[in-house]
Amino acid sequence: MQLIKQSSVDESYSDVRKEVASRVAKDISNLDFGLLRNQVKEEAKQLVIDKFNNNLDSLLNDFNQNLTNVAKIYESISDNMVGKQKETVFKIGI
Secondary structure, X not given: OHHHHHHHHHHHHHHHHHHHHHHHHHHHHOOOHHHHHHHHHHHHHHHHHHHXXXXXXXXXXXXXXXXXXXHHHHHHXXXXXXXXXXXXXXXXXX
C-alpha cells in the first residue's frame, strides 16, 4: 500500500515539476529585462537610502544625548561657580 502511494506521489511530482518548469521558462521569456533591471536598481537604491536614514537617526539620537550630557555638566559648573560667588558676597541689611 505504501509503495503505491509513493509511486503516485512520484508521478504527480514529475508532472507538476514539468508544468512548473515550462511555466517559469515561459514567464522568463516574456520579461522585459531592461524594465526589471531598472526596477531592481530603484528598489536597491531605496533600501540603501532607508538604511542610511536609519543610521543618521541613530547618530542624531546619540548626538542629542551627548549634547544633553554636556549641557548638564556646564549647568553644574555654572551652579557651583555661582554658589561660590554667593558665599563671598557680603550683604548688608538696613
